[in-house]
Amino acid sequence: AQSVSQHNHHVILSEAASLELGCNYSYGGTVNLFWYVQYPGQHLQLLLKYFSGDPLVKGIKGFEAEFIKSKFSFNLRKPSVQWSDTAEYFCAAPRGRRALTFGSGTRLQVQP
Amino acid sequence: DAGVTQSPTHLIKTRGQQVTLRCSPKSGHDTVSWYQQALGQGPQFIFQYYEEEERQRGNFPDRFSGHQFPNYSSELNVNALLLGDSALYLCASSSESRTTGELFFGEGSRLTVL
Secondary structure, three states: OOOEEOOOOEEEEEOOOOEEEOOEEOOOOOOOEEEEEEOOOOOOEEEEEEOOOOOEEEOHHHOEEEEEHHHOEEEEEEOOOOHHHOEEEEEEEEOOOOOEEEOOOEEEEEEO | OOOOEEEOOEEEEOOOOOEEEEEEOOOOOOEEEEEEEOOOOOOEEEEEEEOOEEEEEOOOOOOEEEEEOOOOOEEEEEOOOOHHHOEEEEEEEEOOOOOOOOOEEOOOEEEEEO
């Protein structure tokens, strides 16, 4: 089974700064990876997902992630963050059928 | 189209008590999973129900049990509550027939054990 780890626990950025959040996965056969976001007081929602093909995946709200097999990484990026991006971000990998194992999360705080 | 709904949103219990949390999946979904999210942690998989049976289970004790009803809604029961059971409990639903199998989450039930 795949597992994921996130090493940035709390990130503080100013608006318009660039963002990169790290996610590393353990090898477990076919690699499928996800990024979810949890805005304050809201439910977890899918930002983007990687199943196969183009290693650069684009998601909602201007986010993208790059799957780098040689580095076992799936880092989340955004060129210019906004105050509304303040949220908790989770990297995830499949756990059996229709279930996920999540990383510990990264809390992003964007200062206006 | 209603998303995943959970009830109650907040509740407080004391050690040793029992609690039942409820989840209605997104319309058209037939698979329900439960997760526990402790403060400052990522969600941890508890178990999953499909066709009214527990299909997979995470590393949680037998005090955690569940049920799925014919209308696909689900309950999570926790017996003999411990202080460490305080957490946000998330329900996620998906459709077995969809290729991508994207999970949709509810807003959670926040349980405080005193």
